[in-house]
Amino acid sequence: MLDMTPQSRVEAFLFREARLLDTGDFAAWLELYAPEGVYWMPSQPGQTDPLNVASIIYEDYPILSIRVQRLFEARALVLTPMPSTTHMLSNIEVEEGDDGIVRANCTFLCIQYQSSEQKTFAGRQSFELEPVGDSYRILLKRVDLVNAGGTLPLITIPF
Amino acid sequence: MDMQEIPTTDEIRDFVRPHQVHRRAYADPEVFKLEMERIFGRMWIYLAHESQVKEPGAFFRTRLAQYEVLVTRHTDGEIYVLHNRCPHRGARMCMVDKGKSQLLNCPYHAWSFRPDGTLSTVPHKQSYPESFDMADPINHMQRVKHVQTYRGFIFATLNEDPAPLLEQLGEMTDIIDNLNDRAPEGEVELSESSFTLEYKGNWKLHLENAADIFHPTFVHSSSVGAARRAPQNASKIDSDQTRVMLEANGFGVQQWEGIQLKGLANGHTYMSNFYSKGVMVDSDEDPVMAEYKQQLVAAYGKEKTIETLSVDRFNNIIYPNMVLNAQHQQMRITIPLSHDRTLVRVQCFRLKGAPDAMYHRAVRFLSTLASPASMIFSDDVEMLERVQVGLDRDDSPWVDFSRGLDIDQTDDTGAVSGVASEMPMRVQFKAWVEMMTREAA
Ligand code: FES
Ligand SMILES: [Fe+2]
Numbered sequence: 001m002l003d004m005t006p007q008s009r010v011e012a013f014l015f016r017e018a019r020l021l022d023t024g025d026f027a028a029w030l031e032l033y034a035p036e037g038v039y040w041m042p043s044q045p046g047q048t049d050p051l052n053v054a055s056i057i058y059e060d061y062p063i064l065s066i067r068v069q070r071l072f073e074a075r076a077l078v079l080t081p082m083p084s085t086t087h088m089l090s091n092i093e094v095e096e097g098d099d100g101i102v103r104a105n106c107t108f109l110c111i112q113y114q115s116s117e118q119k120t121f122a123g124r125q126s127f128e129l130e131p132v133g134d135s136y137r138i139l140l141k142r143v144d145l146v147n148a149g150g151t152l153p154l155i156t157i158p159f
Numbered sequence: 160m161d162m163q164e165i166p167t168t169d170e171i172r173d174f175v176r177p178h179q180v181h182r183r184a185y186a187d188p189e190v191f192k193l194e195m196e197r198i199f200g201r202m203w204i205y206l207a208h209e210s211q212v213k214e215p216g217a218f219f220r221t222r223l224a225q226y227e228v229l230v231t232r233h234t235d236g237e238i239y240v241l242h243n244r245c246p247h248r249g250a251r252m253c254m255v256d257k258g259k260s261q262l263l264n265c266p267y268h269a270w271s272f273r274p275d276g277t278l279s280t281v282p283h284k285q286s287y288p289e290s291f292d293m294a295d296p297i298n299h300m301q302r303v304k305h306v307q308t309y310r311g312f313i314f315a316t317l318n319e320d321p322a323p324l325l326e327q328l329g330e331m332t333d334i335i336d337n338l339n340d341r342a343p344e345g346e347v348e349l350s351e352s353s354f355t356l357e358y359k360g361n362w363k364l365h366l367e368n369a370a371d372i373f374h375p376t377f378v379h380s381s382s383v384g385a386a387r388r389a390p391q392n393a394s395k396i397d398s399d400q401t402r403v404m405l406e407a408n409g410f411g412v413q414q415w416e417g418i419q420l421k422g423l424a425n426g427h428t429y430m431s432n433f434y435s436k437g438v439m440v441d442s443d444e445d446p447v448m449a450e451y452k453q454q455l456v457a458a459y460g461k462e463k464t465i466e467t468l469s470v471d472r473f474n475n476i477i478y479p480n481m482v483l484n485a486q487h488q489q490m491r492i493t494i495p496l497s498h499d500r501t502l503v504r505v506q507c508f509r510l511k512g513a514p515d516a517m518y519h520r521a522v523r524f525l526s527t528l529a530s531p532a533s534m535i536f537s538d539d540v541e542m543l544e545r546v547q548v549g550l551d552r553d554d555s556p557w558v559d560f561s562r563g564l565d566i567d568q569t570d571d572t573g574a575v576s577g578v579a580s581e582m583p584m585r586v587q588f589k590a591w592v593e594m595m596t597r598e599a600a
Binding site for chain 1: 350351352353354355356357378380381382384385386388389390393394395396397401402405502507515518519522523525526530531532534537538540541542
């Protein structure tokens with residue numbers, strides 16, 4: 001991987017994240033996050049404040065690990081049967097900062113299928129990535145849904 | 160069974176037995192129409208909080224029975240509830256959930272209205288006939304006649320001759336008072352934060368679930384288990400609040416035995432002793448709580464502060480559409496759309512004058528409990544939808560609510576029971592039958 005450009009290295013990393021979610025390897029997905037890493041899905045378009053405005057998800061690694069535990073838990077009713085998903089990423093843009101942090105953003109489409117019902121989620125994701133070896137760890141992942149602020153369906157598998 | 164026929168008053172009475180309810184109460188569109196007419200169309204219905212329409216021109220869009228309405232604040236400070244429909248040719252007027260504007264404009268032929276619904280201007284006035292009267296209410300946005308506020312909570316009714324609001328609310332004003340009393344400045348503000356979730360099920364299912372303290376052990380076991388296995392105080396962003404909340408749905412015997420259920424007239428219910436016996440008790444070492452308590456003592460004195468904070472009532476259900484949790488400044492509103500579709504709007508309050516960190520906790524509570532990605536409410540919603548799917552079939556028409564029937568007690572204020580009883584649902588259905596069979600005023 002050493003001869004890869006930052007663009008293709010980030011793409012490989014993001015595609016791997018999407019694949020881990022699609023294949024249900026949530027334990028490996030969680031390990032893409034730094035110990036202080038945060039997953040943020042704002043409830044409002046353009047939201048800047050996670051403390052004074054409620055978020056759909058605003059969780060750091062320890063809380064995310066509870067979420068992942070629950071994905072494995074046989075009794076999680078809303079995950080019975082387990083949804084199957086396709087995560088698609090596109091329009092990936094990568095920027096290397098002077099601070100050593102790599103910032104990336106992309107659009108996404110996620111199809112989720114469960115109990116003969118199919119749902120579509122879409123929006124934009126942005127990342128702050130810390131380079132580790134020839135890969136990365138996620139410091140911050142922000143997911144802005146196109147329908148943030150509207151009436152939303154339940155969200156089970158992360159995007 | 161023919162689902163098209165409008166049930167008679169006698170039939171409605173027969174839907175509710177002491178320990179059973181007929182599935183048509185949930186699954187029949189004709190019953191739903193009657194509910195809109197006789198419950199949501201005749202009772203006082205909570206619509207919005209004053210803090211959502213703070214300034215003149217501010218408006219908030221919601222529903223009252225089957226109608227879309229705007230709650231507005233007029234230039235003189237008065238609050239109005241207007242049907243969101245242009246009196247000219249009937250166009251839906253406002254297309255956003257909230258906003259502020261000194262005039263409400265209809266985009267079709269540009270009639271414009273003041274926040275009290277009166278007509279301000281019509282273009283090409285000269286072409287209207289002599290008889291066209293701008294001051295005639297027929298040309299105004301139609302007002303809901305009866306609007307009343309109780310300590311910031313705005314209620315309205317389509318009933319021409321309603322009973323007094325306070326009579327309908329009964330003892331439940333206590334919990335609205337308690338919520339306000341918890342603010343050092345004696346007032347609360349509804350925050351910008353809110354989620355609206357739609358579930359495919361009848362509106363009553365949400366109220367039953369909110370009154371059902373028997374289910375968490377089963378329905379929420381996945382999040383309870385995951386939280387129990389997680390290390391304490393590991394998160395850096397929420398002082399362990401999420402983990403503690405998730406874990407709190409797994410009751411021990413001690414908490415189970417402490418909780419008491421209360422059922423009142425008009426379908427109101429609540430649970431008490433929820434926190435005192437170990438479910439999310441306030442810790443004395445918590446610096447945020449300590450600062451907050453000091454503020455309350457400074458504002459109200461020690462005695463009143465202890466009295467306010469010791470009110471230990473959870474899921475206060477103000478029938479037919481509100482669930483209030485004063486301790487954590489949370490509110491859920493049930494908005495029926497059809498017999499099998501319901502919106503739940505979840506919101507939280509800011510205690511005016513309390514530390515910011517208190518408010519951050521309320522916001523966090525809101526997300527953890529009821530965001531669309533909640534590890535708690537998502538499992539509730541899943542069950543509500545499964546119940547509706549089951550009830551939509553008619554092979555077995557009766558729903559059972561018998562648990563606790565022989566051991567419930569009644570005192571002079573209402574029904575009292577232990578945690579295992581389905582008394583709250585029986586209380587809700589008692590009110591439901593009364594409202595559904597009452598002669599129109
Ligand atoms: S329909 Fe509103 S102005 Fe004509
Ligand atoms: Fe629940």
